[in-house]
Amino acid sequence: MPAARPPAPSFYSYVYEVVRAVPRGCVVNYGQVASWLGSPRAARAVGYALAARLPDDVPWQRVVNAKGEISIGGAAWRPDEQRRRLRAEGIRFNRHGAIDLRAVAFVPSATQRRRWARLGPRIHQI
DNA sequence: TCAGTGACTCCCC
């Protein structure tokens, strides 16, 4: 029996890597993650990556939309779970249910940005 | 190969 080979690195895995770097108490939005990976228009794909089955060590709750809102559709418990997790990390929501991004937005170091920028384009070489 | 599918963003009215 051939051993199951781990999936080739894909855009999804790069998204997970970026999200793993977001510290507790901070959030980022889908567009930023896509942009850092060199695909500024791929915000939707980032959302798709987080909607898929993902590794346990990916703090998916720290990704929100560009307005600072929770952007999960579908079953009601899912957005509730994200809000619960964020609150547990000290994130505050205003009366409109949005986060003040200016206060808690994660700003990656230039070194991280450079590293991520090299990941994205590599997709097309595999 | 190709159309369908989103946890997105912008732009326009």
Add this chain to the structure above:
DNA sequence: CGGGGAGCCACTG
């Protein structure tokens, strides 16, 4: 300020 619509991108069957 808000709703509608089109663009965008990676993944899937």
